[in-house]
Amino acid sequence: MRKLICLLFTLLISSLLYSQELPNISISENFNNTSLSKVIRILKNKYDVKIAYDDALVTGITINGSYNDKSITAFLDEILPSKGIDYQVLNGKIILTPGQVDIDLKTPSLFDLTVFGIVLDAQTGEMLPNALIRVAGENKGTISNKDGIFSLSQVPTDTSTLEVTYLGYKKSTVKLDPNKSKKTIRISMAENTVDLSEFTVVDLRTDNTIQYGEEISQISIDPNSLTSLPSLGELDIFRSLQLLPGISGTDETSSALSIRNSPSSQNLVLLDGFTIYRLDHFFGVFSAINPDAVRDIQVYKGGFGPKYGGRISGVVDITGKSGNFNKPEYSFGINLLSARMSVNAPLNEGKGAIHFSTRRAYTDIIRSSLFKKLYKNYREGSNQLNDQASGNSLRPNFHFYDFNLKSTYNISSRDIASFSMYWGRDELDTDFDQITNSGNTFMTENTEENAQWGNLGVGAIWSRNWNKNYYSSFQLAYSGHNFDYLFHSEDRDENGQITRDYSANRLNEVADLQINYKNELKLKERHNIDFGLNLSSITAINDVTIDGQVQLPMEDRKQSGSILAFYASDEFRVTKKLRLNVGFRHNTTGLTNKNYFGRRLGMSYQLTPSLKLKLSNGQYYQLARQVLYDDPRSNLQDGWNLACNTLFGALSSEHLIGGFNYSKNGFMIDMEYYRKDVSGLVELTVSHVVNPGMPNDTQPLVAESAGEDKIRGVDVLIQKKIGPYHGWLSYTHSKSSSIYSQINGGQRLPSRLDQRNEAKFVHVLEFKKFNVSATFLYGSGKPFFKPELNFIRDNSGTVVNYEILNLNKTVERLPTYHRLDISAALKFENEEVRGEFGISIFNVYNHRNIQSRRLNINAIERAIDNGEEPTQLYRDIVLLDFTPSIFLNLFF
Known part of the structure; x- marks a missing residue:
């Protein structure tokens, strides 16, 4: 009672x-x-x-x-x-x-079965590539492929529990049902976003922003988690990658990726399967890829598998957004340099989806103080403009634009078709007159500079899941790149007579048509076999002209040929803890009439649930490569060339990597030792020598030098996530040296990208209504190579001309680099829209960082014209000082 x-x-x-x-x-x-x-x-x-x-x-x-x-x-x-x-x-x-669910505890009826499924975004219905699917309580697992499809073998019973993780999403737990164990499992994952409502309850996230993949030196990045980092107005994918260990980040005006002391051109950058040849907009200020178009990023710093070929250093594999299969979504963003927008919408009642995004710089309409500063920074890196022509007086007509389009359609439960397209372009037009006073003589200087460059990529893919054990995809892709540059400068005296005339032209084009056939096959529960074909028909055009003199032989100005590659690899699970990966990639080409066989060997051992050991060795070849064009007098950029039997052979490298990864309770430490030996390098070194018997006249002299690099280093990443805070420390200690046949008599020197120590600290606090972040970068001084100068004097000892002997170099170290960047953003939301408004500040304490030094051509020639002894021989190329920027992003 x-x-x-x-x-x-x-x-x-x-x-x-x-x-x-x-x-x-x-x-x-x-x-x-x-x-x-x-x-x-x-x-x-x-x-x-x-x-x-x-x-x-x-x-x-x-x-x-x-x-x-x-x-x-x-x-x-x-x-x-x-x-x-x-x-x-x-x-x-x-x-x-x-809601309450009636739990039906059933006795398992199947054992050691293979579970087949697909991982999807719960909000948009997009397939999620590279999601990790594991059996709860065990080490065994697998990764979803580009279409979000996975096949997990040796699942103990048909009542086991699967755990699915994907960067930026909450962990999904799936209890297998014996009645559905033979059917395709659809796993929907919710984004790990923070609702802005005052009364919303959210879980503390336990996943990290950076995650190491199943392969050695493979890093997965959550693009959404990078939006809060400091930027020059908008999220920049490549600049964010520079905060990782082993990827150089001590140059805020370069979006190129120097991975483990190798130049950007030695990295393979893929967007939906087609190659991106040039990685930047605005001479390196922005990366070529619009972040609104990115769904997934996988970075391989070395030791990558045989399905990737054509490069010898690293890989950045980007999967674009497919669109929203459930409902339309829109976004808009604007900053001090550019504006962008995107659309994601379903097709045919959710059977397909489409994504469209575009951005454009409005710097040809509004020249903000940030644009003037960035353009001045680019200009000061050139020896083609008189140093009296400041960034304030120059008013260039410059802008860039790009757009991404991707459409995906589910033809059937087994077949998926997709089409992807990217187009980006930069346009610069400068025509400038300036009157200067040289002694008692007035001179008129005219400078004209025109440049257009960009990328075009198109790809169509049909993929089919034949059964639980076999998946294949067929792609037809085209990648194009063009760079067309003209520089002309002349001086006229008071009578209109030309006293100095200098011109430089650079044309570089690449057209690459590819067929890719890829297969994934599972055999006997333990073997995951990848195999496929790649056929590339490629053409490159190169023209380099200085003062009307062609710098490349006629037969090497246009190159074309085909490359056929076959690859195969077997991921063999020897035991529950030991995994071996053995493979090869074989290339045959008419470019050099040679065959290239590259092996791939990898091993990982799960010593404990939290600690994994890893080891890798591989041999790599590159047939499309950039040749360094080293001319102290000009600003001509490196161009793409094809390997051939006469001038440039194939690049090759040997990788050896070993390390460990420890991850537990939101804390992770990863360490890798690497060594990389590169051969087949070529440098075109330009000297300017005086004509015999004509002391007032010089001519360029180009020397071809073959070279090799030896690179050794250690990468360390320490990452922690706790509550609203996540951050990491990355550190790289490395040594890189080069030998070139004709430079300093073949003496071994530090390589151009040799940086002994680099450390990066990243801190992010993310709350419901705002976030703040800070990054600090430190780098020891990079090498600077001073060419030998020889001053020509008349009988009275007065300097009348000078020579630049560029094959004789003195190596000096630049000052230490360091900077602090901060960012803060306010979030807001109502019934129709959510968004953020924020500010970023680069180089908060205004440290003077020097990117490089250049020969001070204008000061030297002005001193000689005035009969003086040249003293100011070099000038510093200084990077950004205190630089604020604001941004606004809206999502509908």
Whole structure:
């Protein structure tokens, strides 16, 4: 009797609290495929209803129907139960909870089975590549492929539990059902976003921003987690990658990727399977890839598998967004240099989706102070402009634009077709007159500079999942790159006579048509076999002209040929802890009439659940490469060339990598030792020598030098995530040296990218309504190579001319580099839109960082013209000083 009285009293109190705490309101709304998260925002903002929930609970759920004069309880009782959601009332707040599910504990009927499935974004329906699927409590696992498809073998029983993780998403746990064990499992994952509502309940994230993959030196990056980092106005994918160990980051005006002391041209950069040949906009200020178009990024710093070929250093494999299969989404962003927008929408009732994004710099319309500073920085890196022509007086007509288009369609449950396209272009036009006073003589200087460069990439893929053990894809792709540059400068005296005339032309084009056939095959539960073919028909055009003199032989100005590659690899799980990966890539080409066989060997051993050991060795070849063009007098950029039998052979490298990874409770430490030996390097070194018998006349002299690099180093990454904080420390200690046949008599010298120590600290605090971040970068001095100068004098000892003997170099070290960047963003949201407004500041304490030094051509020639002894022989190329920037991003 006493228990009954207590129960009745409890029910009475609960009923009174329930009726008193909830507002007495009437809800009248029409919902047409409206997301539940938006419905909740309407209740909170329009009807002042306080609701707490886990965002993963409501992600992917939509509401339909008309509701007139419904009380809040009647409304919730009508929309929630069918969605598997219950609610409770506490202190005037409605708390959404998962609905009760009847658990059917069944006895397993199948053992050591293969589970087949697909991993999807719960909000958009996009397939998620490179998701990690594991059996709970065991080390065995697999990775979803480009279409989000996975096949996990040796699952103990058909009642086992699978754990699925993907960077930027909450872990998904799936309990297998014996009645459905033979069917395709669809796993939906919710983004790990922070809801901006005051009353939203969110889980503390345990995943890291950076994750090391199954292969050695493979790093997975969450693009969304990088948005809070300091930037020059917008998220830059490549600049964010520079914060990783082993990727040089001590040059804020370069979006190129120097991976483990190798130049950017030795890295393979793929977007949806086609190659991106040039990686920057605005002479390195922005990267070529719009972050709005990126779904997934995989970085291989070395030791990559045989499915990747054609480069000898690293790989950046980017998967573009497919679009939204459920409902349209839009975004818009603007900063001090450019604006961008994107659209994601479903096709044919969700059977397909389309993504479109574009951005454009408006620097040809509005020249902000940030643009002037960046352009001045580029200009000072050139020896082709008189140093009296400051960035304030120069008013260049410059802009860039790009767009991405991708469409994906599910033809059937087994077949997926996709089409992807990228086009980017930069255009620069400068025509400038300036009057200068040289002694008592007035001179008119005219400078003309025109440049157009860009990329075009197109790819069409058909992929088919034949069964649980066999998947294949066929791609037809085209990659194009062009760089067309003209520089002309002349001086005229008071009578209009030309006293100095200098011109430089550079044309570089690449056209690469490829067919890719890739296969994934599982055999006998332990073998994962990758094999395929790659056929490339490639053409390169090169023209280099200085003062009307062609710098390359006629037969080497246009090159073309084909490359056929076959690859295969076997990932063999020897035991539960030991995994071996053995493979090869064989190339045959008419460019050199040679065959190139590169082996791949890899091993990983899971010593404990938290500690993994890894080892890798590989041999790599590169047939399309850039040749360094070293001319102290000009600013001509390196161009793409093809290997041949006469001038440039193939590049080759040997990788050896070993290390370990320890990861537990949001803490991770990864360390890798690497050694890389590179051969087949070529440098075109330009000297300027005086013509015999004509002391006032010089001519360029080009020398071809063959070379090799020897690179050794250690990468360390320490990462921690706790509550709203995540950050990491990356450190690289390395040594890189080079030998070139004709430079300093073949003496071994530090390589151009030799930087002994580099450290990067990254800190991010992310709250519901704002985030703040800070990055600090430190790098020891890089080498600077001073050519030998020989001053020509007349009989009286006066300097009348000079020679630049560029094959004789003196090596000096530049000063230490360091800078602090900070960023803060305010988040906001209402029923229709969410967004963020923020500010970034580069080089907060205004440290003077020197990128390089250049021969001070103008000062030397001016001194000689005035009969003086040249003293200011070199000038510093200084990087950005204190540089603020603001940005606004909106999402609809």
